[in-house]
Amino acid sequence: MKLIEARQQFISSWGAFGTHWGINRTMAQIHALLLTSPDPLTQDDIMEELDISRGNTNMNIRELINWGLVERVLIPGERKEFFTAEKDIWKVVKQIVKERKKRELEPMLQLLDKLENVEGDKRDKHVKTFIDTVAGIKKLGRQADKSLDVLIKAEENWFMGTMMKFFK
Amino acid sequence: MKLIEARQQFISSWGAFGTHWGINRTMAQIHALLLTSPDPLTQDDIMEELDISRGNTNMNIRELINWGLVERVLIPGERKEFFTAEKDIWKVVKQIVKERKKRELEPMLQLLDKLENVEGDKRDKHVKTFIDTVAGIKKLGRQADKSLDVLIKAEENWFMGTMMKFFK
DNA sequence: TCGAAACTTCAAAATTTATTGAAAGTTTGG
């Protein structure tokens, strides 16, 4: 398979993959493009490669920067801004975990705390089922939260090495 | 907070939560409704509680059954079918991990295997960056795949207990 | 300070995804 073809397939699959994870297709494709690009690209490069509009490109680059996955690069003597993606996949994973934890897991845990204090008699099976379900999710959620904190701080070699050894 | 209100909030939040994870709102809401329901419900109960159409309800129940999160229950003397959700959250998590691994991670790894065999000279930095990126994702992906296999087979107490102790 | 290049914004349009509801299909009990 030729590079051009392989790269296109990677970009397109990464985009489709992203949509299963609540990330929009274009954002994932821009990320894939930058991940496989040896040098930083300009907004115009990205527009052209992916055949998307200026506005769309701009918005999604900005969003990738918010996620900490892409950064602006200034190239001396160039007026335009260039963009580059973090290539160390372990760092990428940690960054995504960190953001999603903050944006999704933590608010959910806060909500569950509130919901657990529902009024009513636990002898009522409706009340009991509700409280037990919420408590169960909360317990697992808190454990996951702590485990993810460790992952976020860990070095790849240590974390993965230990995981593999540990779980044989 | 009253039960009715708390439950509505739970259902609605679970639905919103689902949309960030590639699960449609209604499917997540039906799941939340069943999770917090002490007894099995019929399709009509679900339609009424969530105020959605018969077709929509039916499709999403079927999808939840495909995911292994909900099952049909036959109640003696009743003509209608009843549905109930697995209440053990650890089992729910394992089931979701198992399905997503199969549906998403495994196909992605297969693709990466193929893409890594791109033609070309590694001294070309475009080729090199592409191969290195793909290889990096693949390596981490394979490790994640194995770790998830362990999780899927594990008991909650063992797994979470070890995680917490281990990572202190 | 000005002008052009670069960047950002956002309302409207296009696309994608979810939902409805009526028709077709099944199952069950008499």
Next chain:
DNA sequence: CCAAACTTTCAATAAATTTTGAAGTTTCGA
């Protein structure tokens, strides 16, 4: 076997999301 009760399907519709592109703003060099 028939009719009633229930379930499933799917084309049409509605809703949500993404994309566009042109107008507006900022930045930089001369």
